[in-house]
Amino acid sequence: MTKKMAWMESLETCQQMKSLFIIEGQVSDLQALVTDEKVNLIPMEQYLNDYLQKEGYQNIVFYNRIDGFYNHFPQGEEQVQQFCTLSGCEEPRASMAAAVKAAREAVRNLSSSVAVVFDLASLMLASPAHLTDADLENFATLFLASRESVTAPSTNAGFRMNKLLLLVEHAADLPEWLYHSNPYARVLTVPKPSGGLRLQLIRTYAESRYWNGGSEQERRLKNLAAISDGFSLLELDRLLAQCLDRGTAPEDYADAFNLYRYGRRENPWSRLTSEELQSFGARLAEDVIGQEPAINAVVNVIKRSVKGLSGVQHSSSGRPKGVLFFAGPTGTGKTELAKSMARNLFGNESALLRFDMSEYSQEHSDQRLIGSPPGYVGYQAGGELTNAVKNHPFSILLFDEIEKAHPSIMDKFLQILDDGRLTDSKGETIYFSETVIVFTSNAGIYRTLPNGMRQALITPENSYEEIEQAVRDGLHEYFVNxxxxxxxxxxxxxNIIVFDYIRPESVPGILNKQIHSVMRAVQENARVHVELEPGSAAWELLVDRALNGLEFGGRGIGNIVEKYLVNPLAVCLTDEGWAEGQSYAIEEIVEENGTVRLVTSLTG
Structure with a gap:
């Protein structure tokens, strides 16, 4: 028994009740007929011709404004000539105006059952919102034709209602009055292939290849069905055929799919080894000091993602690899942890795509993310987010200070979190299934007073438990209330991860990391070797200053390093004649009358 798609069954059910069918959606794709769990794919025109012929229609013709009337199937030319005779159409290659008039005449005839299929129907007009006089006349003619259609003899010793079928990508591309509240019309939607249908098609190919059965094959087939989400049946069919022709091993099909979708064969996620995962947390801790709970939570999420266990409890298989929400005081390492994830997962910090959400606070800011609608400025440029993910499908997406974004942005994020995809303004679907999404927020740290001033709700004096509770309460207040x-x-x-304030015991480690970064830059740029030993007077001054500004976090420590080390180092390099190849030790840092200078000694 052949199983048909829902739109096909609806066409059969309504074929004697409706004279006008508008078929929208995947009309340019191959159409699937499933027999005994095997998928047979045929073009839309062939399916409609076969179906209408089986129903007994004596004249089946197709029309587009380039080729005119045609039928490329057996006895097709004869049917086109018969159609022209009974409709009064002078020649098959008719203009748009002549074609709709011929169609109207044909569906009013009582002698021979007729079906007219208008392909590329959206090209019959420039814009449904701005009809020209010619457009209005053409579609009014089609409307009248749907109302005047009659039944006529069929080849099956019965009668069939003469009908019109319009193939469009979107019904909205046509005048709404043609189908809305028109009792003679029915809109049928051809959806994108479901996961079940894609799996059946892949299984059909697998059986033709005599793949070995068993749980491993089933797992592999289901994985291919999941990663082919969004593929048309034509794309999937040709991709599978290409793999078959090239003798691609079953275990390499996923690489071929990735190459087609992302332009690269290797999936960076599959490249991560067990050893790399085991040391992942330690490498993060080298970059972000004093945030062990946050790092442990990140490691767990990444391990789930790499092993394919992220979101398996949900029905959608295309969700992002992971979703993290970094919250807590400013300057505590939230952005730095996201950068470290990019370096350690994808080998390069450029894999971090950062969006400052304070720049998306206006009402129509969501259009910056997905692109302006057609006809508006910036339409051709596309969306900032969708373009970024299209060009870098394997990435960490950082949405910084999410609470500053306009509320309309949240709708887009919900779609990404639920489905792992977003459609841009040009109608192209962008997939987020290979990304990790990181939100950051400072909610719960301050509250705004009636006079506009900010009041701190927590300070470094609070315990981590108190900070965590305040932050979670702040997030609930913001998002819910x-x-x-x-x-x-x-x-x-x-996956809400609350960061702690920088604690005193973490200061030496953070300070040492920043000092090493400064010294490395001096070595690389000025060819001068500089040392600052822990325990020296200079070191102790930096530690003391850093401890007195913990409420400003890591940025506060960075400001201390800039004032007491970077700036005076620049003076030494430019004013004191430090030369390439020399080595110096910083022994003391002296601050006098607002001026900071270094006491150094030449060591080599």
Whole structure:
């Protein structure tokens, strides 16, 4: 028994009740007929011709404004000539105006059942919102034709209602009055192939290849069905055929799919070894000091992602690899941890795509992310987010200070978190299934007073438990009470990671890391070797200053290093004649009358 798609069954059900069918969606794709779990794919025109012929229609013709009337199937030319005779059409290659008039005449005839299929129907007009006089006349003619259609004899010793079929990508490309509230019309939607249909097609190819059965093959087939999400049946069919022709091993099909979708064969996620995963947390801790709970939470999420266990409890298989929400005081390493993830997962910090959400605070800011609508300035440029992910599908997406974005942005994020994809303004679907999404927020740290001033709700004096509770309360207040978007927090789930203030015991490690970075830059740029030993008077002054500004976090420590080390080092390099190849030790840092200078000794 042949299983048909839902739109096909609806066409059969309504074929004697409706005279006008508008078929929208994947009309340019191959259409699937499933027999005994095997998928047979045929073009839309062939399916409609076969179906209408089986129903007994004596004249089946197709029309587009380039080729005119045609039928490329057996006895097709004869049917076109018969159609022209009964419709009064002078020649098959008719103009648009002549074609709709011929169609109207044909569906009013009582002698021979007729079906007219208008392909590329959206090209019959420039814009449904701005009809020219010619457009209006053409579509009014089609409307009248749908109302005047009659039944006529068929080849099956019965009668069939003469009908018109319009193939379009979107029904909205046509005048709404043609089909809305028109009792003679029916809109049928051809959807993108479902995961089940894609799996059946892949299984059909696998059986023709005599793949070995068993659980491993089933796992591999289901994985291919998941990563082919969004492929048309034509794309999937040709991709599978190409793999078959080239003798691609079953275990390499996923690489071929990735090459087609992302332009690269190797998936960086599959490249990560068990040893790299085991040391992942230690490498993060080298970059971000004093945030062990946050690092442990990140490691767990990444391990789930790499092993394919991220979001397996949900129905959608295309969700992002991981979703993290970094919250807590400013300057505590949230952005730095995202950078470290990019370096350690993808080998380069450029894999971090950062979006400052304070720049998306206006009402129509969501258009910056996905692109302006057609006809508006910036339409051709596309969206900043969709373009970035299209060009860098394997990446860390950092949405900084999410609470500063306009609430409309949240709708886009919900779609990404739920489905792992977003459609840009040009209609292209962008996939987020290979990304890790990181949100950051300072919610719960301050509250705004009636006079506009900010009041700190927590300080470094609070314990981590108190900070965590205050931050979570702040996020609940913002998303649930202020925005009314509790669903956003629900999608993030337990992946809210609260960062602690920089604690005194972490200061030496952070300071040492920043000093090493400064000394390395001096060595690379000025060819001068400089040392600052822990325990020296200079070191102790830096530690003391850093401890007195912990409320400013790592940025505060960076400001201390800049004032007491970087700036006076620049003076030494430019004013004191330090030459390439020399080595110096910083023994003391002296601050006098607002001026900072270094006491150094030449060591080599």
């Amino acid at each position: 202020r925005l009314g978007r509790a669903e956003t927090l629900n999608r993030i789930g337990n």
